[in-house]
Amino acid sequence: MSKLMYNSPAGRDWNRGLPVGNGKIGAMILGDTRNTVLMLNEDSLWYGGPVDRVNQDAKEHLDEVRELILSGRIPQAEEMLLQTFSGVPTSCRTYSVLGNLTVNYSVVPKQCGGYTRELDLENAVATCRREAENTSIAETVFCDESTNLLVLRAVSESGKPFDVCAEFDRMNWYDSGFHDGSNVYAMGDMVGDGYSFCAGMTAFTDNGEETVTARRITAKGVTSFCLLFTAATTYREADPLSYVRSLLGFAACPFDKLLRIHTDDYKKVFDRVRLSLPDNPELAQLSTEERLARMDAEHPDNGLLTTYFDFGRYLLISSSAPGSLPANLQGIWNPHMDPPWGSKFTININLQMNYWPAETLGLTEYAGPLFELMKRMCERGRKTAEDMYGCRGTVAHHNTDLWGDTAPQDEWIPGTYWVMGMAWLCTHVWKHYLYTLDEAFLAEMYPIVKESVRFFHDFCIERDGAAVIVPSVSPENTYILPDGTKGCVCYNSTMDVEILRDLLTQFLQMSEIVGQEDEHFRAVTENLLAKLLPIRIGQYGQIMEWPEDYEEAEPGHRHISHLYALYPSEQITTDGTPELAEAARVTLERRLSHGGGHTGWSRAWILNMFARLGDGAACYDNLLALLGSSTLPNLLDNHPPFQIDGNFGAIAAYGEMLLQSNESRVLILPALPPQWTDGSVRGLVACGGATYDLEWHAGCLTSCTVKAGDHDYRTEVCYDGYRKEVTVPAGEQWRMSYSRTESN
Numbered sequence: 001m002s003k004l005m006y007n008s009p010a011g012r013d014w015n016r017g018l019p020v021g022n023g024k025i026g027a028m029i030l031g032d033t034r035n036t037v038l039m040l041n042e043d044s045l046w047y048g049g050p051v052d053r054v055n056q057d058a059k060e061h062l063d064e065v066r067e068l069i070l071s072g073r074i075p076q077a078e079e080m081l082l083q084t085f086s087g088v089p090t091s092c093r094t095y096s097v098l099g100n101l102t103v104n105y106s107v108v109p110k111q112c113g114g115y116t117r118e119l120d121l122e123n124a125v126a127t128c129r130r131e132a133e134n135t136s137i138a139e140t141v142f143c144d145e146s147t148n149l150l151v152l153r154a155v156s157e158s159g160k161p162f163d164v165c166a167e168f169d170r171m172n173w174y175d176s177g178f179h180d181g182s183n184v185y186a187m188g189d190m191v192g193d194g195y196s197f198c199a200g201m202t203a204f205t206d207n208g209e210e211t212v213t214a215r216r217i218t219a220k221g222v223t224s225f226c227l228l229f230t231a232a233t234t235y236r237e238a239d240p241l242s243y244v245r246s247l248l249g250f251a252a253c254p255f256d257k258l259l260r261i262h263t264d265d266y267k268k269v270f271d272r273v274r275l276s277l278p279d280n281p282e283l284a285q286l287s288t289e290e291r292l293a294r295m296d297a298e299h300p301d302n303g304l305l306t307t308y309f310d311f312g313r314y315l316l317i318s319s320s321a322p323g324s325l326p327a328n329l330q331g332i333w334n335p336h337m338d339p340p341w342g343s344k345f346t347i348n349i350n351l352q353m354n355y356w357p358a359e360t361l362g363l364t365e366y367a368g369p370l371f372e373l374m375k376r377m378c379e380r381g382r383k384t385a386e387d388m389y390g391c392r393g394t395v396a397h398h399n400t401d402l403w404g405d406t407a408p409q410d411e412w413i414p415g416t417y418w419v420m421g422m423a424w425l426c427t428h429v430w431k432h433y434l435y436t437l438d439e440a441f442l443a444e445m446y447p448i449v450k451e452s453v454r455f456f457h458d459f460c461i462e463r464d465g466a467a468v469i470v471p472s473v474s475p476e477n478t479y480i481l482p483d484g485t486k487g488c489v490c491y492n493s494t495m496d497v498e499i500l501r502d503l504l505t506q507f508l509q510m511s512e513i514v515g516q517e518d519e520h521f522r523a524v525t526e527n528l529l530a531k532l533l534p535i536r537i538g539q540y541g542q543i544m545e546w547p548e549d550y551e552e553a554e555p556g557h558r559h560i561s562h563l564y565a566l567y568p569s570e571q572i573t574t575d576g577t578p579e580l581a582e583a584a585r586v587t588l589e590r591r592l593s594h595g596g597g598h599t600g601w602s603r604a605w606i607l608n609m610f611a612r613l614g615d616g617a618a619c620y621d622n623l624l625a626l627l628g629s630s631t632l633p634n635l636l637d638n639h640p641p642f643q644i645d646g647n648f649g650a651i652a653a654y655g656e657m658l659l660q661s662n663e664s665r666v667l668i669l670p671a672l673p674p675q676w677t678d679g680s681v682r683g684l685v686a687c688g689g690a691t692y693d694l695e696w697h698a699g700c701l702t703s704c705t706v707k708a709g710d711h712d713y714r715t716e717v718c719y720d721g722y723r724k725e726v727t728v729p730a731g732e733q734w735r736m737s738y739s740r741t742e743s744n
Helices: 058-070 074-084 241-251 255-270 281-285 287-292 302-319 351-355 364-389 421-436 439-459 495-514 519-530 561-565 578-593 600-612 616-629 646-660
Strands: 001-004 016-023 025-030 035-042 099-105 112-119 123-130 135-144 150-155 163-171 175-181 184-192 195-205 211-214 216-222 224-233 274-276 461-463 466-468 658-659 665-670 679-685 691-696 700-707 713-719 724-728 733-737
Touching: 001 035, 001 302, 001 421, 016 112, 016 302, 016 665, 025 123, 025 135, 025 150, 025 224, 035 135, 035 195, 035 224, 035 274, 058 074, 058 364, 074 578, 099 150, 112 616, 123 255, 123 302, 150 255, 163 184, 163 195, 195 216, 195 665, 216 224, 224 241, 224 287, 255 302, 274 302, 281 302, 287 302, 302 616, 302 646, 351 421, 351 600, 351 646, 364 421, 421 439, 421 495, 421 616, 439 461, 439 495, 439 519, 461 519, 495 519, 495 561, 561 578, 561 679, 578 600, 600 616, 616 646, 646 658, 646 679, 665 691
Parallel strands: 665 713
Antiparallel strands: 001 112, 016 025, 025 035, 035 099, 099 163, 112 123, 123 135, 135 150, 150 224, 163 216, 175 184, 184 195, 195 224, 211 216, 274 679, 461 466, 658 665, 679 691, 691 700, 700 733, 713 724
16 A cells, blocks of 8 residues: 555654645644644635736836847846836735644643554545553544545544544634634635635534534544534635535535545546556555655665655645646645745746646646636736737746736846746647647637737747847856856747747647638748747757856756756657757756756756656666655655645656657657666556556566557557557557567
8 A cells, every 4th residue: 555654743843744635625734642733725825816016117128128138238138127027016926824723632641652644645545543541542634625625533442532622723813713503613804805715614523522612622522523624715705604614514424425435536536547666565664754764776665666656646636636726836735824935836847847747647637727727827918918018919927826927026037037937838738638639628728829829929039030039038047158247137048949949839730720720820930930049059068058158157056947848848859859869968967967956846857857868777866866855754845945846747757757658659668767677557648648557577568558548549659679550449458568579
């Protein structure tokens, strides 16, 4: 069974807590021998409502900024950007914590005789067992998607009655609390103007005496105690109190039925993909924390690597369910009123990384919240495009929020004045289509992609026959001019050109499928695409990051933006562009030799890049580095502090190591780590919607089963020099067994 296991309390240490969630409600489970503390989030509880932050001075200074950049007067250009392009106010809205729910078991002494806690990843259930003299209390916590309820049940295994008290508070920001005789409610306004929230809880017991006050539910002399909790805001519900009251009516539903509903629904999704690697049974007795601390190249632990893979899938299911908001920087597990980076949606890598694994790992519907956010962003982006740049179409910079904000965020030269946020997000539309072949989805999202393309029709200028993106940055790096001056803004950063090339190419393919495009718009798009500069190789044999071969101020920088073309794009491939692929390897090795990969998400990106280079050994080494240096005791990613993108980026790399696909071919085990000598994986998804079940022994593929989805499936299957054109009718399957000497 795949689980996280601990034999000591988390206390108040967030880095040791266990996360549960259903997309809308999230809880980090902390506590000690006498208390369980649930640090709670609701995904739409953000501080404030929509606000227009566009700087009205930008448009009139755009030409001057461009002239300064193109003439090499970078400090002057950056100063003008700070003064005239920064948002007003400088920050979009921020995510906020909901509060704490504390459950106290007074019968358990402070010195507990035994204490264990687990997170069962196969069933999405957290458990805790407290033992003392003649007392044993077993606690179960889960967060159900279908009912939108967080459920906690405590049972006396020994039959000895216990007392329990559950209390909800919002720390120093507690607004108001009341009860209606059985249920406890908390309500408050985040910013006024009708934007408010409500949280509520109720409990039922098998016996004993129950007391309800404005903030607490107390039960005495019980052997079983079940608590239900939920919350809502006016973002979704006109009357959050009525909504919460209606959900708490599930108190009449037996706990076992609630648990069965939850586990049945969850397992239908989680069980789509299974990874099996040979494990050491002796290590199964150790806690997850102990296994993480001991694992290195000399102490392999395939079992922990499998658990980490399952944990990442569990996190995406738990933080981005259909109908919820996208997973933000912390997923839905944020303990702060004022979280790091506002716990917003950062769209110059982090939000995109959250959804890298969704398609390949069978979680395609869990990318839905991302596309819903893009719809909200599009209209806001049209106003930003017109008011800031005098352009048609839609644009977004490097952050957005609940309301789809698109104005520049912060006053930070390396990242603020970057116009590619929406363009990068649009590439996810094409990827989703390639995996699902859902033409209705493509038609629905096509207008947004077209609006992004339209923006660059107007925004790009021409210089010496080439299309120029200006201002531009390479998030979030700094270069050094020949005179020693440091700069960030430029024209045509490599990443920006790469993203634009994908956007334009994919749009042209979409327009053929959707069949709605006029020839003039296509011709303008094709002309712009033809004028984009190619990827170039610099003095060290590396991919150039800027239009000139500048030195870097920080050679080990965490962002490797200019290798977007290697991953997540396919503009650089080992077989199609071998010279560029070698230059990409040089770029990665230079970054790492100067201390790169020092943040969790950066190391995860590096993992995916080495997978695209077919280097399984480097993938394994970097996976160990990620777990050894950038992973917290509860297996969450450490930037530091906690960011969830590294977890998602890393499990995407598992998929890339085992299966890579595009419209025309599939690579089987393209970057299998040599340490994974034997194993199997079931349910990986390829472009076209087919699933792959693979088995290998002694590092060599032994069988491959391809199951077509709702469409006829055709591709070229490639492995170790073996190539075969495969056609599988919808709903049917094709299987091959393989050896190095023969295949059939």
